[in-house]
Amino acid sequence: MARTGYTLPVFAVAAAKAALLRLQSIESVPQVTLDLLPDSAEIPIQQLTLLDAQSAVAITISDPGDNLDLTRDTPIWAWVRLEPRQDQPLILEAGEGLGRTAAGDPAIYSYARQLFDANLLPLIAANQTLRVTIILPAGRQLAQRTSNAAFGVLEGLSLLGTSGISQPLSAAEHLKELRLALQAKVIDQHHLTFCLGSNGMQVAERLGIPAAAVVQTGNWIGAMLVEASLRGAESVLLLGYQGKLIKLAGGIFNTSSHLADAKLEILSAAVIRTGGDLETAQSVLAAPTADAAYKILLERHQAAAAFGWLAQQISERAGQYVQKYADQALQIGTVLFDRQGQIICRDAVASELIAAFEAGATAAERQP
DSSP states (O other), X not given: OOOOEEOHHHHHHHHHHHHHHHHTTOOOOSEEEXXXXXXXXXXXXXXXXXXXXXXXXXXXXXXXXXXXXXTTTOEEEEXXXXXXXXXXXXXXXXXXXXXXXTTSOBSBOHHHHHHHHHHHGGGXXXXXXXXXXXXXXXXXXXXXXXXXXXXXXXXXXXXXXSOSEEOOOOHHHHHHHHHHHHHHHHTTOSEEEEESSTTHHHHHHHTTOOGGGEEEOTTOHHHHHHHHHHTTOOEEEEEEEHHHHGGGGGTOOSXXXXXXXXXXXXXXXXXXXXXXXXXXXXXXXXXXXHHHHHHHHHHTTOHHHHHHHHHHHHHHHHHHHHHHHHOSOXXXXXXEEOTTSOEEEXXXXXXXXXXXXXXXXXXXXXXX
């Protein structure tokens, strides 16, 4: 049976709580109890040391259970200091390896902050402020294997999530979960936006797309498109990182690299189809990553043509896929963005769909 684990914010909060308890003259403990809102958990403490009368450090080790998670066995440090009461009783800071937003704020999101508040605030005296610095020694290196930079998280990992429990799902269970979420949304939203990965939400937000219309798809783009059509959707805006979404232009509708990974071949074909030279196409094929290939095309002023053609191909082939398996027409537009979350291109249908979302938001704002 698959083993559950915990998400990264849980281990960060556990380390901070252990360090604070040590400052309060409580002996070192092998584990701490956390309120996970609404669950609870016992989290082991790897190391704990008192630095001086006002500061301590504790270390936990990430354990996501049987999920495939790159943070497995990652050490999470919490350095806590007690100070005279300031405006806030609890101050959270990003140390080495914990990412920062473009505005410079620690990449500690809503659920993680709720965990810190629930587990630490009751322990802070009325005349004190607790300053907590979270450090992930391997965070900067691990972040290079994620899409964090594409979504504005710089220099490390983020404390992100909506639950403390890391529940392993089989492929079939994951797809079922995504389909159920889509079915719930399409009842009220007939014009949907598909995001490949949860971080795509930030790009959708910048485009003015309401969260109620955004559907996460995982790698199952084809299955989710068919599901949307069968459930009554009228249009779908495909929004994704170019290195993933361009696979659809080659007829690959499950974008998992474990099943098929022809992105460089598809991109090099786009270069030739749009009048590019053979040398550039060969350079694209030899590129180590989709990002490197994109940079080559930018330098040679061939990116706009190649990606514009790809966006149209993605929309057309996605429409054909739905027609084949659902026997229905579905309006589809495509937006491609780079690792920094900057829009590379959008096709004409995508522009129309985005304008419709913007018009809907404006109309809603005018309602009394």
